[in-house]
Amino acid sequence: MAEKIQVQMSMYDKLQILSDAAKYDVACTSSGVDRKGDGTGMGNCRASGLCHSFSADGRCICLLKILFTNECIYDCKYCINRSSNDVVRTSFTPEEVCTLTMEFYRRNYIEGLFLSSGILKSPNYTMELIYATLYRLRKVCNFQGYIHVKAIPGTDAELLGRVGFLADRMSVNLELPTAEGLRLLAPHKNRKNILAPMRLIQNRMVENKQEIVLYKNAPRFVPAGQSTQMIVGATPETDYQILNVAESLYQKFGLKRVFYSAFVAVNEDTALPARTGEGPPLLREHRLYQADWLLRYYRFEARELLDEEHPNFNIFLDPKCNWALKHLEQFPVEVNRADYNMLLRVPGIGVKSAQRIVKARKMGNLKFDDLKKMGVVLKRALYFLTCGGRMMYHTRLDEDYITRNLLNTKEKLPDSVSGMTYRQLSLFDDMNYTDSQTAQIL
Amino acid sequence: MKKVYICNDTITGIFSAIYDAWKESRDKEAGIELRGKLDTQLFCEYTEVVEEERKAAAVEKLIQKHLGYNTYWDIYHALLSEHPKKAEAVFHVMQTARTVGNSKKVMDHLSNPDVALVFELSRKAANEAHQFMEFIRFRELEHGILFSEITPKNRILTCIGDHFTDRFPLEDWMVYDKTHQEFLVHCAKHPWILVSGECLNREEAEKISKAEAEFERLWKGFFQSISIKERENPICQRTHLPIHFRQDMTEFC
Numbered sequence A: 001m002a003e004k005i006q007v008q009m010s011m012y013d014k015l016q017i018l019s020d021a022a023k024y025d026v027a028c029t030s031s032g033v034d035r036k037g038d039g040t041g042m043g044n045c046r047a048s049g050l051c052h053s054f055s056a057d058g059r060c061i062c063l064l065k066i067l068f069t070n071e072c073i074y075d076c077k078y079c080i081n082r083s084s085n086d087v088v089r090t091s092f093t094p095e096e097v098c099t100l101t102m103e104f105y106r107r108n109y110i111e112g113l114f115l116s117s118g119i120l121k122s123p124n125y126t127m128e129l130i131y132a133t134l135y136r137l138r139k140v141c142n143f144q145g146y147i148h149v150k151a152i153p154g155t156d157a158e159l160l161g162r163v164g165f166l167a168d169r170m171s172v173n174l175e176l177p178t179a180e181g182l183r184l185l186a187p188h189k190n191r192k193n194i195l196a197p198m199r200l201i202q203n204r205m206v207e208n209k210q211e212i213v214l215y216k217n218a219p220r221f222v223p224a225g226q227s228t229q230m231i232v233g234a235t236p237e238t239d240y241q242i243l244n245v246a247e248s249l250y251q252k253f254g255l256k257r258v259f260y261s262a263f264v265a266v267n268e269d270t271a272l273p274a275r276t277g278e279g280p281p282l283l284r285e286h287r288l289y290q291a292d293w294l295l296r297y298y299r300f301e302a303r304e305l306l307d308e309e310h311p312n313f314n315i316f317l318d319p320k321c322n323w324a325l326k327h328l329e330q331f332p333v334e335v336n337r338a339d340y341n342m343l344l345r346v347p348g349i350g351v352k353s354a355q356r357i358v359k360a361r362k363m364g365n366l367k368f369d370d371l372k373k374m375g376v377v378l379k380r381a382l383y384f385l386t387c388g389g390r391m392m393y394h395t396r397l398d399e400d401y402i403t404r405n406l407l408n409t410k411e412k413l414p415d416s417v418s419g420m421t422y423r424q425l426s427l428f429d430d431m432n433y434t435d436s437q438t439a440q441i442l
Numbered sequence B: 001m002k003k004v005y006i007c008n009d010t011i012t013g014i015f016s017a018i019y020d021a022w023k024e025s026r027d028k029e030a031g032i033e034l035r036g037k038l039d040t041q042l043f044c045e046y047t048e049v050v051e052e053e054r055k056a057a058a059v060e061k062l063i064q065k066h067l068g069y070n071t072y073w074d075i076y077h078a079l080l081s082e083h084p085k086k087a088e089a090v091f092h093v094m095q096t097a098r099t100v101g102n103s104k105k106v107m108d109h110l111s112n113p114d115v116a117l118v119f120e121l122s123r124k125a126a127n128e129a130h131q132f133m134e135f136i137r138f139r140e141l142e143h144g145i146l147f148s149e150i151t152p153k154n155r156i157l158t159c160i161g162d163h164f165t166d167r168f169p170l171e172d173w174m175v176y177d178k179t180h181q182e183f184l185v186h187c188a189k190h191p192w193i194l195v196s197g198e199c200l201n202r203e204e205a206e207k208i209s210k211a212e213a214e215f216e217r218l219w220k221g222f223f224q225s226i227s228i229k230e231r232e233n234p235i236c237q238r239t240h241l242p243i244h245f246r247q248d249m250t251e252f253c
């Protein structure tokens, strides 16, 4: 019966099913590689990436994000495609994926292809199909645009190696932050199996860098690097655990990006959090991205931002303000003397403004007015800074006092989370945001 | 009496005016007005500029050599705007450059109103050009030509030519700027050219290929199904993709 449906299904229906099933993957970026077209085919890549449209949820559409198949032999509890779900199953052929990619690309709908997949028969079997697709796209269609492909854990190293030479970015989904979470919700997967291909890709990338030094024209292995994603809010991990995992992925696996995906309930299952009608935990996701940013660009370590006693981010303050308030003994900072790393830690000073300050103060002493021109957000920074020994206003270096004032200045949340209601915020009470913590702030 | 040069609103026209003004009035107060956007004042001497490629080329070289490539880039982009004072502001920036220590850094003097205007116009045009690289949609016409219509505020066609030429070297494609009635035309394996003074043959432009309607339908379907219902957020969508662009985009039509 299922076979029959598959044969008769139109391209339109297949695309509906296989994009609908792929939409929960959060990574949609075409960045990380600069490549001009060579004049013999179609496509190029830009390091900063391009976005071609924005869907109704406000997310950027830059890649044709699809599954090769939504058939799956596994039964991950959070996934719409799990084997125990009764959903219509279908698969593309390599030719169909190539046609869609090429025709969408020609019309400037997309930057390239994001190909993920359920597991048909076995990891190797599925990955061979994906390889055949990419091979055709690159070598027969001569497509030179962006390709992001998922590596399926359990695939042979040799096969992954071949795929990596055709893709720009590869990612292996971590799925859930801890091995325990994985055991609960993805009974067919395990941590070791997921980390193995990550390590393999990392090693292959390092080798490839050396090959390129020796032979300038050596083929490139995932030139835009590898990324991963994990689901936030399906299992009871704390922000502290999640951030620690992210940190070790950056340090030990050399990942380009870690993506966080607020859990969206698609299945009813006793192992999953009950559906609340509150929607996915978008603010929590946002705080994790902010903290991730601090790890990657602000030289923070996970254990500085959170600890066992305070394992979750403050819902009212961004992680950097939160850190500063807990470390008032290090403030105020003198703008004209503080070293670069310390400047980076001041709320309201970003990477660019810190760099500008370091450059500009060589020419003479800086005043508060100058800071404004350099992009410093004074309404946050003023509590933590002195210029020539003076604070901007007569402010107190006191946690409650500053907290109150910072809360009054209203953080500008991105549109993606500011649509939330108070009811949604209260969701965090269930997630270890103890009453005392909120009580403290209000 | 203050001299005012009148020219056509094209790069060649404006550069020709700057050429004349630079020759005769670089040390004096002088203005440049655009034909069709004229703002006549008393006590000015108006002269019509004779437009010449030779003059334009000389000014281009002059700016690049003395003000550097980055300044040239800003000037070029500013001149793609619709602002009536853009040409005059550029001329004044060139005059200002002679008075500052390092004329290649003239664009850093943002407290000067002419510099500020050129800077702002340039940023706006460049941003718009970038947005069109992303939001342009092509449709396939009967003979396989890819055709696109856009409604830009600035004359950005020349800014996107290289991008699409590199991207689609083997395709015949054409972008029609409805606001300024100009065409960016690319024939397979050739460099792009800018065509103005031609009219669009509406009837031909509507003759889409056999496959076209189906790919549009597929794309629209994809556009719907890729959105996560639980996260829907039209405000966020509008911030990133302003309504203005949507009139020419397949997925919104």
Ligand code: SF4
Binding pocket: A072, A073, A074, A075, A076, A079, A080, A081, A082, A083, A117, A118, A119
């Ligand atoms: S492996 Fe798990 S997450 Fe992936 S498609 Fe199958 S059921 Fe879904």
